[in-house]
Amino acid sequence: xxxxxxxxxxxxxxxxxxxxxxxxxxxxxxxxxxxxxxxxxxxxxxxxxxxxxxxxxxxxxxxxxxxxxxxxxxxxxxxxxxxxxxxxxxxxxxxxxxxxxxxxxxxxxxxxxxxxxxxxxxxxxxxxxxxxxxxxxxxxxxxxxxxxxxxxxxxxxxxxxxxxxxxxxxxxxxxxxxxxxxxxxxxxxxxxxxxxxxxxxxxxxxxxxxxxxxxxxxxxxxxxxxxxxxxxxxxxxxxxxxxxxxxxxxxxxxxxxxxxxxxxxxxxxxxxxxxxxxxxxxxxxxxxxxxxxxxxxxxxxxxxxxxxxxxxxxxxxxxxxxxxxxxxxxxxxxxxxxxxxxxxxxxxxxxxxxxxxxxxxxxxxxxxxxxxxxxxxxxxxxxxxxxxxxxxxxxxxxxxxxxxxxxxxxxxxxxxxxxxxxxxxxxxxxxxxxxxxxxxxxxxx
Amino acid sequence: xxxxxxxxxxxxxxxxxxxxxxxxxxxxxxxxxxxxxxxxxxxxxxxxxxxxxxxxxxxxxxxxxxxxxxxxxxxxxxxxxxxxxxxxxxxxxxxxxxxxxxxxxxxxxxxxxxxxxxxxxxxxxxxxxxxxxxxxxxxxxxxxxxxxxxxxxxxxxxxxxxxxxxxxxxxxxxxxxxxxxxxxxxxxxxxxxxxxxxxxxxxxxxxxxxxxxxxxxxxxxxxxxxxxxxxxxxxxxxxxxxxxxxxxxxxxxxxxxxxxxxxxxxxxxxxxxxxxxxxxxxxxxxxxxxxxxxxxxxxxxxxxxxxxxxxxxxxxxxxxxxxxxxxxxxxxxxxxxxxxxxxxxxxxxxxxxxxxxxxxxxxxxxxxxxxxxxxxxxxxxxxxxxxxxxxxxxxxxxxxxxxxxxxxxxxxxxxxxxxxxxxxxxxxxxxxxxxxxxxxxxxxxx
Numbered sequence: 001x002x003x004x005x006x007x008x009x010x011x012x013x014x015x016x017x018x019x020x021x022x023x024x025x026x027x028x029x030x031x032x033x034x035x036x037x038x039x040x041x042x043x044x045x046x047x048x049x050x051x052x053x054x055x056x057x058x059x060x061x062x063x064x065x066x067x068x069x070x071x072x073x074x075x076x077x078x079x080x081x082x083x084x085x086x087x088x089x090x091x092x093x094x095x096x097x098x099x100x101x102x103x104x105x106x107x108x109x110x111x112x113x114x115x116x117x118x119x120x121x122x123x124x125x126x127x128x129x130x131x132x133x134x135x136x137x138x139x140x141x142x143x144x145x146x147x148x149x150x151x152x153x154x155x156x157x158x159x160x161x162x163x164x165x166x167x168x169x170x171x172x173x174x175x176x177x178x179x180x181x182x183x184x185x186x187x188x189x190x191x192x193x194x195x196x197x198x199x200x201x202x203x204x205x206x207x208x209x210x211x212x213x214x215x216x217x218x219x220x221x222x223x224x225x226x227x228x229x230x231x232x233x234x235x236x237x238x239x240x241x242x243x244x245x246x247x248x249x250x251x252x253x254x255x256x257x258x259x260x261x262x263x264x265x266x267x268x269x270x271x272x273x274x275x276x277x278x279x280x281x282x283x284x285x286x287x288x289x290x291x292x293x294x295x296x297x298x299x300x301x302x303x304x305x306x307x308x309x310x311x312x313x314x315x316x317x318x319x320x321x322x323x324x325x326x327x328x329x330x331x332x333x334x335x336x337x338x339x340x341x342x343x344x345x346x347x348x349x350x351x352x353x354x355x356x357x358x359x360x361x362x363x364x365x366x367x368x369x370x371x372x373x374x375x376x377x378x379x380x381x382x383x384x385x386x387x388x389x390x391x392x393x394x395x396x397x398x399x400x401x402x403x404x405x406x407x408x409x410x411x412x413x414x415x416x417x418x419x420x421x422x423x424x425x426x427x428x429x430x431x432x433x434x435x436x437x438x439x440x441x442x443x444x445x
Numbered sequence: 446x447x448x449x450x451x452x453x454x455x456x457x458x459x460x461x462x463x464x465x466x467x468x469x470x471x472x473x474x475x476x477x478x479x480x481x482x483x484x485x486x487x488x489x490x491x492x493x494x495x496x497x498x499x500x501x502x503x504x505x506x507x508x509x510x511x512x513x514x515x516x517x518x519x520x521x522x523x524x525x526x527x528x529x530x531x532x533x534x535x536x537x538x539x540x541x542x543x544x545x546x547x548x549x550x551x552x553x554x555x556x557x558x559x560x561x562x563x564x565x566x567x568x569x570x571x572x573x574x575x576x577x578x579x580x581x582x583x584x585x586x587x588x589x590x591x592x593x594x595x596x597x598x599x600x601x602x603x604x605x606x607x608x609x610x611x612x613x614x615x616x617x618x619x620x621x622x623x624x625x626x627x628x629x630x631x632x633x634x635x636x637x638x639x640x641x642x643x644x645x646x647x648x649x650x651x652x653x654x655x656x657x658x659x660x661x662x663x664x665x666x667x668x669x670x671x672x673x674x675x676x677x678x679x680x681x682x683x684x685x686x687x688x689x690x691x692x693x694x695x696x697x698x699x700x701x702x703x704x705x706x707x708x709x710x711x712x713x714x715x716x717x718x719x720x721x722x723x724x725x726x727x728x729x730x731x732x733x734x735x736x737x738x739x740x741x742x743x744x745x746x747x748x749x750x751x752x753x754x755x756x757x758x759x760x761x762x763x764x765x766x767x768x769x770x771x772x773x774x775x776x777x778x779x780x781x782x783x784x785x786x787x788x789x790x791x792x793x794x795x796x797x798x799x800x801x802x803x804x805x806x807x808x809x810x811x812x813x814x815x816x817x818x819x820x821x822x823x824x825x826x827x828x829x830x831x832x833x834x835x836x837x838x839x840x841x842x843x844x845x846x847x848x849x850x851x852x853x854x855x856x857x858x859x860x861x862x863x864x865x866x867x868x869x870x871x872x873x874x875x876x877x878x879x880x881x882x883x884x885x886x887x888x889x890x891x
Contacts, residue, residue, distance in 0.1 A: 027679060028679060032743075033590035036744060039743060040743045063540045064539065067538065080525055087724075088516065088723070088725040089725055092500075123749075124749040124752070127748075127749050127750045135485065156747045276538075276539045277754030279751065292485070294492075295484070296611075298497070299488075299604065300582045300608075302496075303727055305727045305756060306725035306726075307725065307726075
């Protein structure tokens with residue numbers, strides 16, 4: 001006993017002295033929590049940095065380079081200059097004027113009485129709404145079905161919640177030329193085959209990032225049927241809900257029979273009002289499910305910033321009155337983007353690339369398999385083709401995009417490494433600059 | 446299982462025939478369905494929250510609210526102007542750098558580089574979060590897990606315990622004790638008692654200085670004692686210093702991270718909300734060594750990714766302005782502390798006049814008040830609740846004055862030692878404090 005105590009004492013002394021001599025030696029045992037294992041890499045951190053370093057024309061990350069609409073900026077200004085309460089804590093689960101205007105607005109759309117206090121949680125962007133959904137509802141060992149290509153955060157969020165991601169890819173329809181995101185489809189059999197007794201939820205994103213697919217009623221009904229049959233939850237990421245083109249219609253899966261009580265629908269003021277930097281989002285769903293997300297929220301961030309919520313509330317009040325009319329921003333924005341989408345598509349086609357026309361959203365995916373370049377960058381030689389291509393395009397041509405395999409699971413990414421994603425929610429001058437780069441490049445060939 | 450399926454099949458059939466019937470049928474089968482929709486285990490028992498309960502009670506406009514900690518005094522005008530200006534710039538309305546807006550992390554690096562007396566890398570050693578709250582969350586999620594013990598000093602800002610539990614950790618509580626032997630009562634940590642709480646499972650200790658709710662400002666010696674234990678047992682330290690600028694005459698804020706051997710094992714948390722009296726902006730920051738901060742950054746990038754841009758830009762401007770004025774009376778960090786010291790003394794007088802005993806805080810904007818002398822009979826109220834909970838509820842209802850019960854900030858075992866205290870917030874307009882005075886005056890007259 002005495003010997004052990006002596007050894008223990010000397011070990012403590014040794015450790016103490018090693019700490020004093022080299023302050024970097026700490027935590028002889030494990031430092032970071034296991035939940036952060038394997039979720040540290042992030043495509044945005046890498047590519048945003050590259051685009052900035054090379055001062056590239058940035059059609060990469062998804063944010064507008066034009067201003068939010070006048071009325072929303074005015075609303076924000078008004079809130080900033082409003083009384084002192086605009087700069088102090090508001091209600092934790094959502095600023096009362098905002099949850100009321102969201103409830104009023106969306107009740108009309110889903111034809112469901114949405115309770116502003118029970119059925120809505122306001123979050124720091126749609127991103128945090130997703131986080132609350134996964135953390136509040138997914139447990140160790142739960143399986144979550146993710147439809148590929150997927151907004152990249154779903155996978156690490158599932159992992160961080162202890163869940164297991166199960167992937168089902170959208171595939172280009174057999175036979176015909178793949179001209180539109182509508183030609184990418186989900187196989188009902190393949191989806192059904194992925195469901196096990198451990199499946200807790202399915203994540204859908206419509207309009208989809210990056211493809212731009214806008215799921216049709218039949219497609220959503222197929223998913224809904226499986227959710228109901230197997231008693232699954234559905235997390236529906238609808239941040240681009242107002243951005244549909246060529247008559248495509250956005251359908252809310254929560255409005256299908258039997259789905260309200262099992263669906264969390266996520267929305268974003270950033271995408272709705274072209275103000276991504278405000279980071280105001282929300283989750284809407286049955287209070288029975290939202291309440292668990294509230295617990296996560298109250299133990300993670302607790303409140304969201306007040307003034308921006310006040311401004312977004314005004315935005316929705318305005319849109320409620322103007323809904324369906326030409327003055328509605330929800331009409332004007334897709335109209336403006338429709339033209340930009342066409343502009344980018346023609347520009348890509350004119351240089352021999354094959355864009356997949358998105359039915360909705362901010363992005364256009366392009367097949368680059370026909371492009372012949374010598375990717376002689378040794379630093380990227382172990383990466384997938386599209387990653388290498390995008391890095392080359394940034395460094396050599398000064399044009400930033402995002403590699404689409406970043407939106408696929410490790411098991412399927414190799415099948416989809418010949419696509420890159422462009423964001424067209426940019427000023428015409430930015431699109432023109434991109435066009436100039438592409439023309440110059442194609443002329444050289 | 447099969448019964449559930451039968452009910453489900455039934456309901457689906459009914460659903461197809463009539464949407465109206467569908468709703469009703471689902472209410473019955475909802476119960477069956479919902480039993481599978483259980484929440485994740487991590488939130489078990491974490492749904493209760495003192496603020497949700499008491500903020501609702503105090504929301505009545507006729508109630509004089511000295512409860513929740515937010516100013517009803519306006520923030521400095523230049524900070525609001527900076528926000529309006531930032532919001533008018535297109536780029537400022539779009540996403541910024543995930544781990545912190547460049548101009549803000551640079552300003553933080555400048556201000557804190559001076560406070561710490563070391564070069565702080567703005568990109569690797571700083572993370573901007575949604576309030577001090579968000580920093581606590583990121584630190585605990587990044588560094589605490591199942592099997593870890595975390596020492597928490599009572600009374601503690603109430604979120605520490607649920608956050609540690611949500612991360613799978615085990616909170617180990619140690620109370621500050623009141624030493625009445627000195628002429629000026631002092632709250633202290635018993636060194637032996639503290640040492641006894643450390644063991645091989647101890648992952649971290651959370652300290653809060655200036656402390657909420659007591660207002661204790663830990664001295665250098667006290668922090669050294671804690672630091673010695675951290676080093677001896679190789680534990681981390683999460684130092685919540687959101688009230689760092691609000692320290693009153695005779696006291697000095699000391700950063701535990703500046704003590705030898707502590708930089709590498711400490712995450713220090715700050716708050717724009719408390720610094721600039723803009724709690725509704727919900728911006729805060731964590732500062733620490735890269736080997737710790739990189740894990741907080743991982744949590745950030747997988748939880749909310751980035752904080753609002755225009756708010757960050759405005760805070761950067763506010764910090765730079767005050768950096769130039771540091772140590773001068775015009776510096777907001779100094780002027781706010783001066784203003785609050787006056788309010789603190791005013792509230793202490795009001796409380797004493799009313800026959801109660803204030804615990805004069807050395808820092809922060811809360812005051813503990815011992816209500817024993819009032820001898821208020823609350824036997825008609827719910828027996829299960831601690832005295833202070835009953836007292837505050839009664840006071841809000843009967844006297845229209847809101848406070849916060851202090852046992853919300855302690856564990857069950859310490860309840861009996863703290864249930865005679867209520868917490869009052871004094872970062873309020875003089876008119877609010879006057880209104881409180883009127884209430885207390887008329888109360889004791891009865």
